[in-house]
Amino acid sequence: MRINSIKLKNYRQFGDIEIAFNKKQEKKDVHIFIALMGTGKSNLLNAINWCLYKKEPFLSRENKEKFPQLNSKRIEDAGEKPYRMMVEINAEAFNGQMSFKREQFIKVIKKPGVLNNTCQIERDAFYVTILDDKGNSKIYTNEEAKEKVRLFVPDGIKDFFFFDGEKLDKYFKEATGQNIKNAIYQISQVHLIDKIRDHMEKVLSDLHKEAGKLNPEIEETRRELERITGELETANTKLETCKSQIKIATEHIDEIEEHLRGVPEVGELQKQKDALVEDNKGQEKRYLRKVRTKQEMLFTSGIDINLFPVVSKVISMVEEKREKKEIPPRIDPDVLKDIIQRKICICKRGIDSSSEEEKAIINLLNTITLSPEITREIEKMESSLKSKKLVLKSYTSRMNEITSDITAIDGIISKNKEEIEKIDKQIEGFDMEQISDWTSQLREYGTARDKSLKLQGVIETQVSNLEKLQDGLQKKLDTEVKKETKVADIKNDIFFAENIIKVLKKASGRIIDLMREKIQEQTEKKFLDLHWKSQTFGNVFINKDYSIVPVHKATGFNCLSGLSGGETEILALAFSFALHNISGYESTIAVDRPFTNVSGITKQYISEVFVKIGDERQVILFLTPDDYTSDIKAVLENEASNIFTMKLSPDEKELVLEG
Amino acid sequence: MSSIPDRLYIEESDRELYKKIEEAIDLFAKKTRKEQFIFAMAYGFSNKTRIPLKKKNDLFLAKDLKAEDEAIVNAIAICEKGSLEIITDKNFTYSIAEEYAHAGIRLLYEKIESIEFGSFWKDFEKDLFESFNNINFDSQIRYEQNSTSRA
Numbered sequence: 001m002r003i004n005s006i007k008l009k010n011y012r013q014f015g016d017i018e019i020a021f022n023k024k025q026e027k028k029d030v031h032i033f034i035a036l037m038g039t040g041k042s043n044l045l046n047a048i049n050w051c052l053y054k055k056e057p058f059l060s061r062e063n064k065e066k067f068p069q070l071n072s073k074r075i076e077d078a079g080e081k082p083y084r085m086m087v088e089i090n091a092e093a094f095n096g097q098m099s100f101k102r103e104q105f106i107k108v109i110k111k112p113g114v115l116n117n118t119c120q121i122e123r124d125a126f127y128v129t130i131l132d133d134k135g136n137s138k139i140y141t142n143e144e145a146k147e148k149v150r151l152f153v154p155d156g157i158k159d160f161f162f163f164d165g166e167k168l169d170k171y172f173k174e175a176t177g178q179n180i181k182n183a184i185y186q187i188s189q190v191h192l193i194d195k196i197r198d199h200m201e202k203v204l205s206d207l208h209k210e211a212g213k214l215n216p217e218i219e220e221t222r223r224e225l226e227r228i229t230g231e232l233e234t235a236n237t238k239l240e241t242c243k244s245q246i247k248i249a250t251e252h253i254d255e256i257e258e259h260l261r262g263v264p265e266v267g268e269l270q271k272q273k274d275a276l277v278e279d280n281k282g283q284e285k286r287y288l289r290k291v292r293t294k295q296e297m298l299f300t301s302g303i304d305i306n307l308f309p310v311v312s313k314v315i316s317m318v319e320e321k322r323e324k325k326e327i328p329p330r331i332d333p334d335v336l337k338d339i340i341q342r343k344i345c346i347c348k349r350g351i352d353s354s355s356e357e358e359k360a361i362i363n364l365l366n367t368i369t370l371s372p373e374i375t376r377e378i379e380k381m382e383s384s385l386k387s388k389k390l391v392l393k394s395y396t397s398r399m400n401e402i403t404s405d406i407t408a409i410d411g412i413i414s415k416n417k418e419e420i421e422k423i424d425k426q427i428e429g430f431d432m433e434q435i436s437d438w439t440s441q442l443r444e445y446g447t448a449r450d451k452s453l454k455l456q457g458v459i460e461t462q463v464s465n466l467e468k469l470q471d472g473l474q475k476k477l478d479t480e481v482k483k484e485t486k487v488a489d490i491k492n493d494i495f496f497a498e499n500i501i502k503v504l505k506k507a508s509g510r511i512i513d514l515m516r517e518k519i520q521e522q523t524e525k526k527f528l529d530l531h532w533k534s535q536t537f538g539n540v541f542i543n544k545d546y547s548i549v550p551v552h553k554a555t556g557f558n559c560l561s562g563l564s565g566g567e568t569e570i571l572a573l574a575f576s577f578a579l580h581n582i583s584g585y586e587s588t589i590a591v592d593r594p595f596t597n598v599s600g601i602t603k604q605y606i607s608e609v610f611v612k613i614g615d616e617r618q619v620i621l622f623l624t625p626d627d628y629t630s631d632i633k634a635v636l637e638n639e640a641s642n643i644f645t646m647k648l649s650p651d652e653k654e655l656v657l658e659g
Numbered sequence: 660m661s662s663i664p665d666r667l668y669i670e671e672s673d674r675e676l677y678k679k680i681e682e683a684i685d686l687f688a689k690k691t692r693k694e695q696f697i698f699a700m701a702y703g704f705s706n707k708t709r710i711p712l713k714k715k716n717d718l719f720l721a722k723d724l725k726a727e728d729e730a731i732v733n734a735i736a737i738c739e740k741g742s743l744e745i746i747t748d749k750n751f752t753y754s755i756a757e758e759y760a761h762a763g764i765r766l767l768y769e770k771i772e773s774i775e776f777g778s779f780w781k782d783f784e785k786d787l788f789e790s791f792n793n794i795n796f797d798s799q800i801r802y803e804q805n806s807t808s809r810a
Contacts, residue, residue, distance in 0.1 A: 292686070295686045296686065298784055302701065303731070305787050305790050305794070306702060307705075307731050307734070310704070310735050313737075314734040314738065318743065321743065374747060377747070378743055380726055385730050387727075395791060396791075
């Protein structure tokens with residue numbers, strides 16, 4: 001099966017264009033499109049998909065929202081009449097010609113203002129025309145037309161024919177076991193067997209109902225069995241969903257862990273940094289309090305130290321006066337004067353004139369030169385000055401203590417800052433926002449997986465219990481039916497239906513297993529055939545869970561995660577090839593930008609692979625001028641049947657094809 | 660006989676200097692007028708400079724002086740006069756204090772102007788360190804300056 005030509009009318013950048021994929025003699029069935037980014041390469045792939053499946057998988061969400069499908073020039077020139085937008089694929093298939101044509105009649109409703117125009121689809125049609133080798137043609141529409149598309153390339157496996165090269169290096173991450181299982185299921189055509197099985201299950205159910213009418217015990221058991229079977233189906237669906245969730249979470253976890261490999265434990269480091277920053281805030285406050293206390297000390301001590309000479313001198317003067325007894329110790333001179341005048345002592349005893357007592361009192365009075373007021377003032381002052389002197393003596397120890405406190409806090413602050421700097425250096429150059437995002441995603445997926453794993457355990461127990469219950473009820477029903485003589489006529493039909501269901505179940509599983517084994521064998525063969533390092537790899541397995549495992553020859557380990565972008569691309573192509581061969585859908589392979597994730601000499605190897613594939617299959621490649629380097633050109637130029645250059649018209653609204 | 664003065668004065672033009680010093684030294688701004696005056700007086704005394712006031716402007720009331728403030732004001736006057744009795748002459752004791760404070764506040768302002776902004780306390784600590792080491796207590800007490808770069 002190959003595409004002979006594609007006609008496009010008013011679809012996106014394509015005004016009115018026909019591309020013929022003629023295979024030239026002596027050349028391979030390889031066709032190359034070269035165009036700058038944004039010119040319309042991917043939209044040609046979208047056009048094929050839109051025509052066949054009414055889908056545009058190669059369109060970015062932004063473009064989907066931004067640009068209407070109808071060519072922008074038509075929208076500008078739009079009048080009252082609707083425009084016809086059409087894509088037609090003419091293909092060679094099953095010894096005849098197939099034509100797939102999808103068209104829509106679109107009316108443009110113009111409104112004033114920017115971005116206000118809207119497109120209204122007035123008619124939407126899809127036809128498939130088949131022209132057999134005798135020249136008879138037949139047109140199919142609706143479901144029949146869709147059925148013919150399924151013959152060409154089924155929607156479910158189209159991803160194994162039309163590739164986005166930018167995603168090929170992650171192919172087996174995105175095309176999970178579930179996708180591969182679905183693809184194998186589709187090509188195995190086991191859905192026909194499953195349809196028959198569904199039908200037989202209905203027949204069996206009706207037979208049981210009939211038997212139940214004759215025996216209430218049978219009816220009751222049948223109803224219970226039906227209920228349990230329903231519950232089991234629900235539980236199995238839940239289990240599948242749960243397993244799928246676990247798989248998705250695991251894939252995301254693996255991918256994020258791959259991103260985070262070699263990246264420091266940012267979350268932990270950030271926590272440490274936050275703690276240090278927080279500690280420093282407290283230390284800075286402590287530091288400022290201590291500095292303020294020290295300044296207070298310097299202010300007060302500054303007064304005392306600067307005035308120390310006067311303090312010291314005045315204390316000495318007072319002491320000198322006291323030594324000379326010029327300062328009376330607790331004696332008021334007025335009292336002495338009163339004693340001398342009245343000749344009566346404080347104890348009321350009389351004092352004789354010129355007596356020794358009088359002489360002693362007069363001498364004492366003569367030595368006192370300071371008034372009691374001055375004396376009191378001096379005593380008060382002396383006490384204050386002595387206290388200042390005393391406090392000043394501890395100045396050294398107080399100052400040393402506060403200074404060492406400040407130095408210690410300053411040390412802690414500096415150490416914290418050094419630690420912060422160290423952490424900053426460790427995380428320097430990393431996109432913190434991205435890492436933090438990954439880390440939080442990793443946590444979320446981890447939590448989700450843990451929850452799903454727990455749930456899986458619960459559901460598995462539930463399924464096991466339901467299966468036992470179902471088995472018991474089935475046996476009970478069989479026994480009831482066997483011993484019931486009234487239902488003798490339908491007994492045989494029931495057992496016959498049950499046996500058929502069993503056989504169909506087995507057959508379906510066996511066919512899929514066989515398919516898997518065949519695809520595995522062919523994938524391995526093709527991979528080793530296409531790969532330029534065929535000695536590096538041993539077998540390629542498709543496991544029971546449909547995961548693909550290439551084995552490293554020397555070590556015997558799974559080396560899928562170690563494959564380069566180019567090697568993964570080869571494996572994806574080999575797998576697709578095997579799928580095509582086994583399914584019989586030997587259709588075109590189209591790849592948008594196949595060299596995006598490939599570098600160096602591998603590019604050349606891959607281009608040689610496409611030439612090799614071109615011996616057996618039609619290959620359409622979409623490249624940018626940057627992709628089409630001299631080494632690629634050297635391989636493809638002489639082998640390709642067509643090399644088209646795609647350019648936009650001067651007004652950038654339509655595509656022009658050269659070549 | 661002159662009456663006992665009820666307040667202490669500064670030179671009118673010094674008021675602006677007090678304000679400027681408050682702006683330069685955070686702690687100075689948090690002190691009362693009396694505390695600022697005593698600090699300036701001590702600084703003037705340590706620099707052995709006193710300048711008589713020409714145009715007086717009152718700063719705070721004498722009753723605000725505590726016993727310990729009164730003690731050092733008296734002590735300066737006693738040293739100036741060489742007599743303990745002078746303490747009864749409040750006109751003299753306050754006047755001497757005012758003259759030292761007048762000189763002191765000017766010297767302080769000059770110092771602040773001459774050093775890098777924010778380095779007053781570091782510089783002041785250094786000066787005190789030298790003065791303290793010249794003090795002769797009964798027992799020999801010395802202290803080692805151990806200031807930090809940020810103090």
